[in-house]
Amino acid sequence: MGGEAYKTAEEVVEEKEEVVVVGERRTEEEMVAAVTPIKDSVVVVGYALTSKKTKSFLQPKLEGLARNKGILFVAIDPTRPLCEQGPFDIVLHKLSGKEWQHILEDYRQTHPEVTVLDPPDAIQHVYNRQSMLEDVADLNLSDAYGKVGVPRQLVIKKDPSAIPDAVDQAGLRLPLVAKPLIAKSHELSLAYDQFSLKKLEPPLVLQEFINHGGVLFKVYIVGEAIKVVRRFSLPDVSKRELSKNAGVFRFPRVSCAAATADEADLDPSVAELPPRPLLERLARELRRRMGLRLFNLDMIREHGTQDKYYVIDINYFPGYGKMPEYEHIFTDFLLNLARSK
Template structure:
């Protein structure tokens, strides 16, 4: 689903949104190094399980620092370039027309020294599922600043249109050292909303809006049918043997 983000042009919305370069690995571990090389990915790489089945392992993240460690990973998985982002992730919940953003702690930045001296694969719980919120933490204001509202609204509109979804969330990060460079690192369709503040009222309003929208469509269809019926009568085109726009025999 991230392909839908990569092609968006949101430069007029107070920020730029991209997707870290990535590659999908479905074969045996020995194919990983060659696939990474062909895709031109730069270390370190975040490894995410391709299939999420609810188990603890399916929610694990791995960070691979060197080429030799890549063969230790267990496909099927997605390998994504790691982008330093100040250790903060923005979880953007989208429920119909409503957008709610929550800060969450994420993987810490990787400095050059760690990259040069680091080796192996480090495993972490999936940070986007963590219960701890970063909203009340004492963070650098530049790191903690939420993405611009116009950017989120435009992104939500485009993704709703491209994906055909009304319920989903986006995991976003801001590239460390910038204020307007964002990356979407994951999109979850129909995710859990229990960690979204005020989800009860938001969900109730969303379901109510669906019912109201369906009711209005029915009223509009009936009104259009009635108008057509009266137009036929006025023009003398309706006979007792015909069936009118209201789908009932004429009397």
Template structure:
């Protein structure tokens, strides 16, 4: 789906949107270094599994610092050039013509010195799925500024037309040091945990956003329901004693 963004070549007075250069590897990890060299990709590279089964592995990312370590990756996967972006990404939820943008913490920038000193493959959970919000963080304005609304509206409209979708989300980053240059690094045609996202939940389903109960409140609620169930079985007293003895 990222190819749709690349084909658009979207650029106007509000900014430019592109896709990091990438390469699909379907098999044979030993051939990855040569394939990367032929494609002209520049290290470090982000590796994303092509598996989309909702498992923990499907949400795992790897960052490869050197050519030799590429052989340690497990195909099928997508290799994508890592773009420094100030450690912040923007999750853009699109429902029809409505757009909602939230900030999320992401991977920190990689300096040339770090690239020369580090080697190996570093694995971590997919950052776009992380719950750590950056909306209220004290960030450099050049990093925290949201992408221009007109640019997102144009991008969303074009993707709806090309993909035939009305519900999807984008992971967008701003290239560090270039205020108006953005990259789409991922597209999800059905946003994960859609019912758990307050905005999408309210917009689509018209459901109220229920605050998450505190753990102790949950425990009290469970105990109360159990006591109510046992009330007519003449064991309430024994159950209460067991509960309080184990507090």
């Protein structure tokens, strides 16, 4: 379940992508020399990320600020036993594969003093679009600042010929957004008519498209910190357009960080950010329920309403490099984590 229909491109774990190992940034000897003499005065953060993620996240400005604050980033070599590396105060990771999950779980059991961001089983929960938004739906958040829900949706695991009947039985309204069941791709499709549903390729999730003024809110969460930005999204679909259009329209990626809507001349009713108290309560509840500290939410406001919001996607360890002031927010988060230990 999720919101590629409305969302920006985020970093996605590619299973075949090359993994950065220690030697690409510093030799093992250099790492030991850097860590050992000053271990008591620095926060050592071991990271296991794909090459693409390393490049987007560990930007020079972040590393420079981290050094000034006493934080040292050290690459983890996934081909070597994790217990032989470090010592680490924090392990930051976003790699796929069951073998890596087992390695990390074993490490968490044998090194309880190390903070692992985040637990592998909790991360898997948001990779599957069937379970991704369950916590938001169960929360059914409603207060004086607004109501937060999820779009109605349907999981299709096989047999595309049966999709039209399944949609009828579920009572879903067209157009429908189709997304891969496993959130490893940001490709999505928008199906305008019943007949075209047979052209879709399961396993997938079908989600009702909700008009939202062509703008979504990316809510970045780093521990207790929250940062919200606007992004352009798919435009609204009128009843007239729905009656005239047919077929399935594919969108590899709807928008990107360059398509920010923060500076655009937008209708105030569309541009107004969700109320801060509502976001703080939502983030607090989801951190507790999901067991995650690094994620973002894609939210929309139903067009024509003031306070009706939908969470349409959740991403673990998203592209923080696109978040304004991420260097300061992330380094403060790491320091606070280390102090709390």
